[in-house]
Amino acid sequence: xxxxxxxxENSNNSERIxxxxxxCFETIIGLETHVELSTRTKMFCGCRLSFGEKPNSNTCxxxxxxxxxxxxxxxxxxxxxxxxxxxxxCRINKxxxxxxxxxxxxxxTKNYQISQFNLPIGIGGYVDVNMxxxxxxxxxxxxxxxxxxxxxxxxGTTGRISEADYSIGDFNRxxxxxxxxxxxxxxxxxxxxxxxxxxxxxxxxxxxxxxxSMEEGSLRCDANISVKLKDSEKLGTRAEIKNLNSxxxxxxxxxxxxxxxxSVINSGKKVIQQTRHYDDKTQSTKALRSKEEAHDYRYxxxxxxxxxxxxxxxxxxxxxSIPELPNQKEKRYRDKFGxxxxxxxxxxxxxxxxxxxxxxxxxxxxxxxxxxxxxxxxFSAFLNKDQISINDSKIRPEHLAGLVKLIDDGKISSxxxxxxxxxxxxxxxxxxxxxxxxxxxxxxxEGELESIVEEAIKNNPDAVSQYRAGKVKxxxxxxxxxxxxxxxxxxxxLVNEIIIKKLS
Amino acid sequence: xxxxxxxxxxxxxxxxxxMDYGSDEIDEMTLQLDKIIEHVAKISEVDTGxxxxxxxxxxxxxxxxxxxxxxxxxxxxxLKNAPESSADGFKIPKID
Numbered sequence: 097x098x099x100x101x102x103x104x105e106n107s108n109n110s111e112r113i114x115x116x117x118x119x120c121f122e123t124i125i126g127l128e129t130h131v132e133l134s135t136r137t138k139m140f141c142g143c144r145l146s147f148g149e150k151p152n153s154n155t156c157x158x159x160x161x162x163x164x165x166x167x168x169x170x171x172x173x174x175x176x177x178x179x180x181x182x183x184x185x186c187r188i189n190k191x192x193x194x195x196x197x198x199x200x201x202x203x204x205t206k207n208y209q210i211s212q213f214n215l216p217i218g219i220g221g222y223v224d225v226n227m228x229x230x231x232x233x234x235x236x237x238x239x240x241x242x243x244x245x246x247x248x249x250x251x252g253t254t255g256r257i258s259e260a261d262y263s264i265g266d267f268n269r270x271x272x273x274x275x276x277x278x279x280x281x282x283x284x285x286x287x288x289x290x291x292x293x294x295x296x297x298x299x300x301x302x303x304x305x306x307x308x309s310m311e312e313g314s315l316r317c318d319a320n321i322s323v324k325l326k327d328s329e330k331l332g333t334r335a336e337i338k339n340l341n342s343x344x345x346x347x348x349x350x351x352x353x354x355x356x357x358x359s360v361i362n363s364g365k366k367v368i369q370q371t372r373h374y375d376d377k378t379q380s381t382k383a384l385r386s387k388e389e390a391h392d393y394r395y396x397x398x399x400x401x402x403x404x405x406x407x408x409x410x411x412x413x414x415x416x417s418i419p420e421l422p423n424q425k426e427k428r429y430r431d432k433f434g435x436x437x438x439x440x441x442x443x444x445x446x447x448x449x450x451x452x453x454x455x456x457x458x459x460x461x462x463x464x465x466x467x468x469x470x471x472x473x474x475f476s477a478f479l480n481k482d483q484i485s486i487n488d489s490k491i492r493p494e495h496l497a498g499l500v501k502l503i504d505d506g507k508i509s510s511x512x513x514x515x516x517x518x519x520x521x522x523x524x525x526x527x528x529x530x531x532x533x534x535x536x537x538x539x540x541x542e543g544e545l546e547s548i549v550e551e552a553i554k555n556n557p558d559a560v561s562q563y564r565a566g567k568v569k570x571x572x573x574x575x576x577x578x579x580x581x582x583x584x585x586x587x588x589x590l591v592n593e594i595i596i597k598k599l600s
Numbered sequence: 601x602x603x604x605x606x607x608x609x610x611x612x613x614x615x616x617x618x619m620d621y622g623s624d625e626i627d628e629m630t631l632q633l634d635k636i637i638e639h640v641a642k643i644s645e646v647d648t649g650x651x652x653x654x655x656x657x658x659x660x661x662x663x664x665x666x667x668x669x670x671x672x673x674x675x676x677x678x679l680k681n682a683p684e685s686s687a688d689g690f691k692i693p694k695i696d
Contacts (some may be wrong), residue, residue: 108684135667135670136669137666137667137669137670138684141670142665142668142669142670142671143669143670143672144669144672150675150688151673151675151688151689152679152689153672153674154672155672155673155677155678156672156673156677157673158672160678168663168664168665169663169664169665170612170664170667171664171665171667172666172667173667174664193655193656198616201695202692215655248692249688249689250695257695259637260694260695261694262691262692262693262694263692263694263695264686264688264689264690264691264692265689265690265691265692266688266689266690267678267690321639392612394616397655397656397658399656401656401663402656402658402660402662402663403655403656403661403662404659404661404662404664405661405662458623472694545605551633593695
């Protein structure tokens, strides 16, 4: 691949280049994401998918690559792949085949990986990434099916290959259905790359095709990045960063790469095309050793597998199984529930929260905005403080809905609601029971309130005369007295009404 | 030396295949492979402009299985044919 150095020389203006700020440069990023599907069995054999089980306990002659064993495609995995491709606005290749990707590495049992090459299941899609003040449409080049490799543990205390005498192979993961999603080089910044991954993960969670756990490696990505001078026609030389397994690492690794490329270009040197690895300890990337021929995979159609022909009715069946996706949800929240752009985008942008919201709405659908306010406000604050996700919270969606209903029905004040919420959060109890148990139900009985109001009027002659002199705000003081007396349980609107009536 | 492939091609391919050959063997194989390829190349004389590529010799498609688990082998069984193993798995020589 060509390098920018020539352009630098041609421009014959080394001083300008030397002082070039980041704005003079353009970053181009493409991402390859791998998703492990949550089927019950592997891609080409009936072994169960497992995580953390006894090594090699979920293997068979097929996934161990024994001679004479034959792979058979998992139909569910094909359907999940179609689901993903369609949700990413791809066209489905109606004739799709598997190829062998040949390379030697001991995490592969067969010395080839079954993958797809020129006829992947999905092509030519896109994802719209919400960047707050603009939307970046990222083209999806292809969606293809393949199989995951096994796991190697390297001996020695450091776990590094170079210092290990031997490695131990566990092939429980070998053959897990894997979908690779490749973008066009259309991502323009590390932040856009991170937002793309968040958006993609959310779509995959909605589709219910993978647990998308980045810690467990069910979702991971490789990034290709190149940097060029804005006015240069030629693309920069790219570096590939392998195996980024958190949103934070994606952004940090790419930010490091942008400045590395810029300083290499500024110093008049050549960016070398290479594969790099991100180390979070040093927050930098390092080149991986690689053999020159490493990328010559000699793909050829796998003679053990016959083609898959997909007709229109199969595509339609899968299309019908796709649930409402985040961008459609966002629109519905805004248009139907009248939620703000901000709330709609945050709610729909997190599968866990949106799922919770929908469940709460099932229990009580009269006040979506009220439920949304709790989710975006106090609830989020508590979850953030404890660093847990909404799924790990003790509050059940129907209980949150119940709390909002209690406020709407005038049974508790919003002030009391906050303490009820805390009780719910820490104990997971039903709000109805909490208010019954603690006697927190709002006092809306006019007779009962009247006597308390009368007493407050009698005890606060100053406020009364101020009010009568035209200082309307003085009424607030009397309301406050009543609230204090009733420990916040009086219905404030009703109290207000009674005071005005008594003083007029 | 070969008409279709040369020494460098053969060295490249043997490297990809992780095969180690001596210089004489490379020479010999270059000649032999060249003859084989020349023979097979006859097929390119056929006009295949209107023929779609064959990905499989059998005229069948959609051989799929349901996503139903089947019994895996016991780990001991899986490791039985390994040249070296431990309780944790296949023992793999130092990777370089």
